[in-house]
Amino acid sequence: MSLKNPYTGFKIRMEKMLIQGELGEKSLFLACDQGFEHRSDFTITEAANPDYIMGIAEKAEIPLILHKGTYIRYADRHPDIPMVLKLNGKTELFYDNRAPQGGLDCSVEEAIGICPSLVAVGYSLYVGGQKETEQLTELAEIVRKARYFQIPVIVWAYVRQHNPRKKEEEGKWENVRYAARVAFENGADIVKLYYPENTEGLHKVKEYAPGIFCVIAGGAKADTVEIAYSTAYDIVHILDGMAIGRNIFQDPKPINKALGYKAIFEGKSVEEALDIYNKEKIEIL
Amino acid sequence: MSLKNPYTGFKIRMEKMLIQGELGEKSLFLACDQGFEHRSDFTITEAANPDYIMGIAEKAEIPLILHKGTYIRYADRHPDIPMVLKLNGKTELFYDNRAPQGGLDCSVEEAIGICPSLVAVGYSLYVGGQKETEQLTELAEIVRKARYFQIPVIVWAYVRQHNPRKKEEEGKWENVRYAARVAFENGADIVKLYYPENTEGLHKVKEYAPGIFCVIAGGAKADTVEIAYSTAYDIVHILDGMAIGRNIFQDPKPINKALGYKAIFEGKSVEEALDIYNKEKIEIL
Amino acid sequence: MSLKNPYTGFKIRMEKMLIQGELGEKSLFLACDQGFEHRSDFTITEAANPDYIMGIAEKAEIPLILHKGTYIRYADRHPDIPMVLKLNGKTELFYDNRAPQGGLDCSVEEAIGICPSLVAVGYSLYVGGQKETEQLTELAEIVRKARYFQIPVIVWAYVRQHNPRKKEEEGKWENVRYAARVAFENGADIVKLYYPENTEGLHKVKEYAPGIFCVIAGGAKADTVEIAYSTAYDIVHILDGMAIGRNIFQDPKPINKALGYKAIFEGKSVEEALDIYNKEKIEIL
Amino acid sequence: MSLKNPYTGFKIRMEKMLIQGELGEKSLFLACDQGFEHRSDFTITEAANPDYIMGIAEKAEIPLILHKGTYIRYADRHPDIPMVLKLNGKTELFYDNRAPQGGLDCSVEEAIGICPSLVAVGYSLYVGGQKETEQLTELAEIVRKARYFQIPVIVWAYVRQHNPRKKEEEGKWENVRYAARVAFENGADIVKLYYPENTEGLHKVKEYAPGIFCVIAGGAKADTVEIAYSTAYDIVHILDGMAIGRNIFQDPKPINKALGYKAIFEGKSVEEALDIYNKEKIEIL
Amino acid sequence: MSLKNPYTGFKIRMEKMLIQGELGEKSLFLACDQGFEHRSDFTITEAANPDYIMGIAEKAEIPLILHKGTYIRYADRHPDIPMVLKLNGKTELFYDNRAPQGGLDCSVEEAIGICPSLVAVGYSLYVGGQKETEQLTELAEIVRKARYFQIPVIVWAYVRQHNPRKKEEEGKWENVRYAARVAFENGADIVKLYYPENTEGLHKVKEYAPGIFCVIAGGAKADTVEIAYSTAYDIVHILDGMAIGRNIFQDPKPINKALGYKAIFEGKSVEEALDIYNKEKIEIL
Numbered sequence A, B, C, D, E: 001m002s003l004k005n006p007y008t009g010f011k012i013r014m015e016k017m018l019i020q021g022e023l024g025e026k027s028l029f030l031a032c033d034q035g036f037e038h039r040s041d042f043t044i045t046e047a048a049n050p051d052y053i054m055g056i057a058e059k060a061e062i063p064l065i066l067h068k069g070t071y072i073r074y075a076d077r078h079p080d081i082p083m084v085l086k087l088n089g090k091t092e093l094f095y096d097n098r099a100p101q102g103g104l105d106c107s108v109e110e111a112i113g114i115c116p117s118l119v120a121v122g123y124s125l126y127v128g129g130q131k132e133t134e135q136l137t138e139l140a141e142i143v144r145k146a147r148y149f150q151i152p153v154i155v156w157a158y159v160r161q162h163n164p165r166k167k168e169e170e171g172k173w174e175n176v177r178y179a180a181r182v183a184f185e186n187g188a189d190i191v192k193l194y195y196p197e198n199t200e201g202l203h204k205v206k207e208y209a210p211g212i213f214c215v216i217a218g219g220a221k222a223d224t225v226e227i228a229y230s231t232a233y234d235i236v237h238i239l240d241g242m243a244i245g246r247n248i249f250q251d252p253k254p255i256n257k258a259l260g261y262k263a264i265f266e267g268k269s270v271e272e273a274l275d276i277y278n279k280e281k282i283e284i285l
Helices: A008-015 A050-060 A068-077 A108-114 A132-148 A173-185 A199-208 A225-238 A254-265 A270-278 B008-015 B050-060 B068-077 B108-114 B132-148 B173-185 B199-208 B225-238 B254-265 B270-278 C008-015 C050-060 C068-077 C108-114 C132-148 C173-185 C199-208 C225-238 C254-265 C270-278 D008-015 D050-060 D068-077 D108-114 D132-149 D173-185 D199-208 D225-238 D254-265 D270-278 E008-015 E050-060 E068-077 E108-114 E132-148 E173-185 E199-208 E225-238 E254-265 E270-278
Strands: A019-021 A024-031 A064-066 A083-086 A118-127 A153-159 A190-193 A214-217 A241-244 B019-021 B024-031 B064-066 B083-086 B118-127 B153-159 B190-193 B214-217 B241-244 C019-021 C024-031 C064-066 C083-086 C118-127 C153-159 C190-193 C214-217 C241-244 D019-021 D024-031 D064-066 D083-086 D118-127 D153-159 D190-193 D214-217 D241-244 E019-021 E024-031 E064-066 E083-086 E118-127 E153-159 E190-193 E214-217 E241-244
Touching: A008 A118, A008 B068, A008 B108, A019 A254, A024 A050, A024 A254, A050 A064, A050 A068, A050 A254, A064 A068, A068 A083, A068 A108, A068 B008, A068 E173, A108 A118, A108 A132, A108 B008, A108 B108, A118 A132, A118 A173, A132 A153, A153 A173, A173 A190, A173 A199, A199 A214, A199 A225, A225 A241, A225 A254, A225 A270, A241 A254, A254 A270, B008 B118, B019 B254, B024 B050, B024 B254, B050 B064, B050 B068, B050 B254, B064 B068, B068 B083, B068 B108, B068 D173, B108 B118, B108 B132, B118 B132, B118 B173, B132 B153, B153 B173, B173 B190, B173 B199, B173 C068, B199 B214, B199 B225, B225 B241, B225 B254, B225 B270, B241 B254, B254 B270, C008 C118, C008 E068, C008 E108, C019 C254, C024 C050, C024 C254, C050 C064, C050 C068, C050 C254, C064 C068, C068 C083, C068 C108, C068 E008, C108 C118, C108 C132, C108 E008, C108 E108, C118 C132, C118 C173, C132 C153, C153 C173, C173 C190, C173 C199, C199 C214, C199 C225, C225 C241, C225 C254, C225 C270, C241 C254, C254 C270, D008 D118, D019 D254, D024 D050, D024 D254, D050 D064, D050 D068, D050 D254, D064 D068, D068 D083, D068 D108, D108 D118, D108 D132, D118 D132, D118 D173, D132 D153, D153 D173, D173 D190, D173 D199, D199 D214, D199 D225, D225 D241, D225 D254, D225 D270, D241 D254, D254 D270, E008 E118, E019 E254, E024 E050, E024 E254, E050 E064, E050 E068, E050 E254, E064 E068, E068 E083, E068 E108, E108 E118, E108 E132, E118 E132, E118 E173, E132 E153, E153 E173, E173 E190, E173 E199, E199 E214, E199 E225, E225 E241, E225 E254, E225 E270, E241 E254, E254 E270
Parallel strands: A024 A064, A024 A241, A064 A083, A083 A118, A118 A153, A153 A190, A190 A214, A214 A241, B024 B064, B024 B241, B064 B083, B083 B118, B118 B153, B153 B190, B190 B214, B214 B241, C024 C064, C024 C241, C064 C083, C083 C118, C118 C153, C153 C190, C190 C214, C214 C241, D024 D064, D024 D241, D064 D083, D083 D118, D118 D153, D153 D190, D190 D214, D214 D241, E024 E064, E024 E241, E064 E083, E083 E118, E118 E153, E153 E190, E190 E214, E214 E241
Antiparallel strands: A019 A024, B019 B024, C019 C024, D019 D024, E019 E024
């Protein structure tokens, strides 16, 4: 009986995103923003099929991040995946011809209605961008609605401006940690960040934002599985988790890859994770 | 890809209430309205503990029907039970001193927020009661909201008036089937009814309401497990399912009992169900 | 090109309810309120099946009157029937234990969304009843919404009170015509009335309400088809149409019956209508 | 850092009502409904002065229960008392001439605005009363608003009807525990009950409602301090606390009395409590 | 009886846009945006007359795409055409002096009210344009309203920016398929695209967006009927349909032309389509 917390819905949804293990609570997300936010060609053609992506999340038992349109067409075949619906997004076409701000393509009310296994909503915040003011107000409205419906909010917090884009600023650890703190001070429950340069950067983020639940992007395709796992090992021994896209779903053995990550998040070594990866391929569909 | 139906949320929730088997789609619900709507003493004291009730639903994998207050205190220990939250209710104290109409103790918005595994909302409609007009209007509002959030609506449809209560009218098959049809014409997705006297009554309900998904109450405590299962056998070979309370949770082997019912709903014989029941007791907590 | 009337939606819907013929514009509706508003047993069991009712309207090409719940479950098999959704209703159980006023089970917005072939909405008004005040206000709200969406409004206007019911008052021609005028003065586009006693009564209604489009109930089951058609002949030579239920759908040859009525409404004689009726039975499903 | 619960406001307010000790979490409230809900003359005239009552709560450091009007006139002299504002109430004049339901004299929004030290709102629910339906709907609205503002809700749950009042039913343990469960199933955080006859009754309540936080009324003026403390001792060793009025504020040494109760709630013996009581009187103003 | 889908309105409207045949479900739309979005002179003067355009759609029995103003003036003569109302649009005057974004000239509520035979609403989305953010937010609002009213949404998805316009980018297959996917992820039910260069491009779109219902523009006036039909043949054997304007309504035998297309969409050969075309001209008005 929880006397001091009748907001059980929030707690349940939150726990569905957490991996319990020797390292405490960590999170591993499968992110699929190819198609809308990135149009990078899927090097594995099957990955263009939402059934394939949903099959990976389902079998690996990790939360999946999608936009609503993809979800509603395929979800009845995958009804139990813990889902994060992203509420805003933008394409990468003619990138600099507009300020960094995604269109708000889904509301919190809509998300909770269309998605019976919703565990969180997501929002991309461009810290320092020309629309920062409008975005912070928009985010606040989302956080309020989300609190009402007891849905956790994940903020993709990136330092960014357009025209000209200052790409060299975006990954600097001092900017990454600033973005983390800004999202946190605005009510985010989980913050998704760029990789802050290196292990030192991970420590700096932690130091500056001791109580923030930080999830790091999977980044560019790693050269080898071992490198990918080593990076993940460092991340989850300092910060709180990862949101990985291509490094899982474009891998020839995506479910094995994901299970290896999960092992690391539960406190296993890189070697143990590689053993899992090197087992026979787990089929998806 | 579902081109003609983007309302996937509704379909997913609906399917979580259905048992697929040789008889087609049937439903078995565990109903616990002892405590609020009935105060009948729990003959098994443990049954007063919501953890016990939730444990049964969880292990037997059947949807559970509760009011919100009970749900929010215990749900974090049972996060995956398919839940039906009842939106109105009334006590049985001084029964005839007011017209039959439950208080509206939970809204659709509230239900979907507090309950991450919500599959339906429930509403008690007293057909022919002094508040029938107000109730039909209230139900219509609930159905609209529920459609918006893609939540199925289960209507407890009972012929009833108070002061004086005409108990002899309530279970007559012509009244049971009238109540079924009224709920259906008002938009209910599933209708829960009194037992319409006998097998002939079950047929009459079906005839008058061919396309209605009818679930029958578990009724008074059956004398033996065999009688209970035989009754269930008749019901699901004519109509569509049952909502059972005491006949499951006050049984000394509640999970075994539930699994026996499920077997019948999947098309098995009463004997096969009894075999399941007679196996070693499955523990609850 | 209609310069003076941009409300084409209203005109189109209205015309879908009208039969053009030698008598001018007349209307014939198939009404099915057995099941909700009347629980009279269907003397032809098939009539309990909405598919059967919808099949009649579809093949006879006449508008059908239903409540929303029935419509949504069967409409995809009958997508083109001109539909009238009734917005309020009440059962006939324990009739006098509440004031005459149906529950508002559907809104105008809901009706236009769920029903792609909607041509009108319907409302039962109990003139002189204990809830007359509330009903007139409720009707006004419906008329306003319906005007906004360009949906015609049909009012079932009956003199009525409960407890005690004064049944002898309800069919008197002076009360029938009063009810017609009240509905008309409150914005109804079409008024559905009780049969005002006799031919003299039909004339009295016309006199008192020259510009009102009055549709008369089909009433009790007529003894013979000839009597039914003769009554209809009188009605449509004085007033504007009929809404017929049992006299069509409980007839052994329902589509033939409907086509006979239509012939009369187009200006044919009773004999010509009987010829149509006496042809080979047109099958429904 | 509370990752799984951002509703910290609720938790903080809840904890301000809890006494931590060897018995776990217990609650002691000072209730003053003399003046509005009871007009019993104050046997100690000073007790009619809100400053006196507030002084007791302030010095004894226990939450105080008042109606809003009293609060706003005196609160600036006692800004730190943990306050419970009662949202409804009724007088005891001409008691049976109306159904049992208090007027809703304060809203949740108003309470949080006028009272900077608000820790909860209170609502009297008359279970089984003629207005049960309306009250449950009203309570649900309050619970929703209170959850939004993160304010705990205390429900005074009494079995009651008027005209005729059935006083002999109200204190029966089976009715007391039924009232507790009903309040709980409707979302109450804390339930305030009549004393359920005797120690056996306390156990029965606990059994039937294992996870409910139950606070018992102080009841009629006890003959001696020892009897009062003994009763309290039994209560808090079985259930969760008390709301006491006259037995504190009409006592000649009200603060000493309260501190004695607190000692018992922290796990001390009746003797230890009496020692505290018997010390020199602590002055109030 | 559709137990799992009470959103029958959506299904009915969707099916009115689909041609069932050997190729599965395909769509052929008659699009008329000459007059508003294109001012290209009508080479056949009669085509400037909305009656002429509506007559083609009516007799060929294919859905028609118009803006509201044209619809309301002529619709009463053509009440049964399945209609798609375009909700936004812009002229081609001084094209580059403003960012690509149509004015929102009609709302979903307005469309459903004014158009009794409405089957879908349309929206032009300029992917990558300077107003992409605003457009995605605007589209989301339309999708939500359309879902509420059970109206399918067709998105015209074009890669586009102005000042300078990069015309060479707009028809590249990688941009066409990106536009398709973006519309899909934002909730579109049907997506209308530019022709993606060639047959290879059609395959690329399909691959990247396997579950998207893609309709291709009719494009520039084809040199011969045979070429037009051959192109259509390729399109509907890979993707899902076409929206054709000038290639139908500026043809000397527009209804014959449309029926030939329909034959191809049903799985017939180009030769069979040409036979239909070469029959005697079907008159329009």
